[in-house]
Amino acid sequence: MPSLNEEELFLPSTPGKFKDRSNTMHRQFHRCFASTSTLFLWALFLVALTASYLSFQSFVESGSRYLSSTWGGIQWEKQVRTSAQIHRANGFSVLVTGAAGFVGTHVSLALRKRGDGVVGLDNFNDYYDPSLKKARKSLLNARNIFIVEGDINDSPLLAKLFDVVAFTHVMHLAAQAGVRYAIENPHSYVHSNIAGLVALLEACTTANPQPSIVWASSSSVYGLNEKVPFSELDRTDQPASLYAATKKAGEEITHTYNHIYGLSITGLRFFTVYGPWGRPDMAYFSFTRNILQGKPITVYRGKNRVDLARDFTYIDDIVKGCVASLDTAKKSTGSGGKKRGPAQYRIFNLGNTSPVTVPMMVGILERQLKVKAKKKMVEMPGNGDVPFTHANISLARRELGYKPTTDLQTGLKKFVRWYLSYYGYSHGKSVK
Numbered sequence: 166m167p168s169l170n171e172e173e174l175f176l177p178s179t180p181g182k183f184k185d186r187s188n189t190m191h192r193q194f195h196r197c198f199a200s201t202s203t204l205f206l207w208a209l210f211l212v213a214l215t216a217s218y219l220s221f222q223s224f225v226e227s228g229s230r231y232l233s234s235t236w237g238g239i240q241w242e243k244q245v246r247t248s249a250q251i252h253r254a255n256g257f258s259v260l261v262t263g264a265a266g267f268v269g270t271h272v273s274l275a276l277r278k279r280g281d282g283v284v285g286l287d288n289f290n291d292y293y294d295p296s297l298k299k300a301r302k303s304l305l306n307a308r309n310i311f312i313v314e315g316d317i318n319d320s321p322l323l324a325k326l327f328d329v330v331a332f333t334h335v336m337h338l339a340a341q342a343g344v345r346y347a348i349e350n351p352h353s354y355v356h357s358n359i360a361g362l363v364a365l366l367e368a369c370t371t372a373n374p375q376p377s378i379v380w381a382s383s384s385s386v387y388g389l390n391e392k393v394p395f396s397e398l399d400r401t402d403q404p405a406s407l408y409a410a411t412k413k414a415g416e417e418i419t420h421t422y423n424h425i426y427g428l429s430i431t432g433l434r435f436f437t438v439y440g441p442w443g444r445p446d447m448a449y450f451s452f453t454r455n456i457l458q459g460k461p462i463t464v465y466r467g468k469n470r471v472d473l474a475r476d477f478t479y480i481d482d483i484v485k486g487c488v489a490s491l492d493t494a495k496k497s498t499g500s501g502g503k504k505r506g507p508a509q510y511r512i513f514n515l516g517n518t519s520p521v522t523v524p525m526m527v528g529i530l531e532r533q534l535k536v537k538a539k540k541k542m543v544e545m546p547g548n549g550d551v552p553f554t555h556a557n558i559s560l561a562r563r564e565l566g567y568k569p570t571t572d573l574q575t576g577l578k579k580f581v582r583w584y585l586s587y588y589g590y591s592h593g594k595s596v597k
């Protein structure tokens with residue numbers, strides 16, 4: 166049986182009809198034209214198919230990003246706006262980064278209490294127990310403060326926040342904290358304290374109006390300085406840890422944004438802040454836990470068995486310094502991403518001005534907890550620690566009216582009371 170030729174494949178058969186030559190030529194022309202247009206139609210169809218596949222893909226991607234994203238949407242925007250609402254005359258609306266952190270929580274509460282609008286931002290990372298951060302978040306939610314779950318490196322999120330709210334101030338407390346952890350995870354410091362800071366400043370620069378910025382630097386910028394007390398005029402070019410180096414870099418970076426874009430900047434050098442709802446990675450906190458659990462604590466000592474000392478500063482004093490910084494911050498001068506005039510740039514020490522040695526701090530805890538610590542005295546490892554800190558606070562006193570009132574004994578008493586109410590008194594058992 167003869168096989169069907171091409172013509173028969175594409176044209177309907179007309180049995181019994183005579184096929185003359187002219188007809189054949191016409192048909193060939195027609196066939197040629199028909200096959201070209203068929204090809205064209207096929208090509209068009211394929212292009213349309215590919216295009217719709219690609220747009221479907223991007224729809225699926227953006228849809229899943231939207232669904233998996235923790236921010237965005239009408240309801241979310243409403244929560245942000247409501248939280249930012251000001252409830253006092255001449256009040257502020259403040260974006261607090263690191264709001265579920267130790268200092269962030271306390272500052273947010275203080276601002277809300279006096280009627281300022283507060284929106285929190287926190288990435289809830291697991292540098293330390295995130296359940297403590299979630300508990301702080303609940304505390305804030307109970308005061309109608311909304312916490313956006315997100316990272317300061319997320320520029321679209323920052324742009325959205327400034328789009329939804331005309332923040333008057335940013336209290337920037339989000340950071341990778343901890344001096345010694347930088348040995349383990351150096352990139353985390355660059356990610357949060359450098360890249361994250363730049364992302365935030367970029368967002369503030371283009372925001373309209375530009376907010377005034379108050380942010381957390383650190384006493385660690387004084388590094389290996391020996392002249393005490395540390396003054397803001399002293400050199401800060403001998404950091405002893407990557408943490409300190411990133412905070413120092415932050416001071417330089419904020420200066421650049423102040424100079425180029427007219428952002429109003431206040432940097433606060435915090436001195437070993439402690440208190441209720443504190444950070445479990447800090448010595449006073451982990452010592453308390455270990456003492457209660459009957460576990461040994463490692464107490465570092467400097468060269469020649471000299472005790473280490475810190476200018477421990479109680480959280481309520483720090484909060485007053487933060488709020489006073491916001492109150493005295495001048496407006497940023499830029500708009501539309503351009504500087505319109507010189508803007509305020511300040512740096513303040515926020516310390517207690519009375520350093521206490523680490524063994525003395527342990528002694529206070531022992532008396533508060535009524536348990537003897539199992540101390541292991543160890544020479545300070547060369548991993549970023551400095552032997553002592555001591556703040557000169559005359560500048561903050563003069564410009565901010567800053568006057569710390571809580572000594573370590575009083576402050577630790579309050580901390581221990583909170584610790585026992587939060588974790589319970591559990592000797593030798595693991596606590597939550």
Ligand SMILES: O=C(O)[C@H]1O[C@H](OP(=O)(O)OP(=O)(O)OC[C@H]2O[C@@H](n3ccc(=O)[nH]c3=O)[C@H](O)[C@@H]2O)[C@H](O)[C@@H](O)[C@@H]1O
Pocket residue numbers: 342343344382383384385435436437438446447448449463464465466473474475523545550554
């Ligand atoms: O003032 C600051 O800028 C810094 O204060 C603290 O850093 P640090 O003073 O080192 O606080 P802790 O980690 O609580 O250490 C306090 C003292 O206890 C000592 N320590 C720490 C841990 C330990 O196991 N044993 C021990 O003796 C340290 O050497 C230090 O002298 C914070 O952790 C930093 O985030 C902050 O920036």
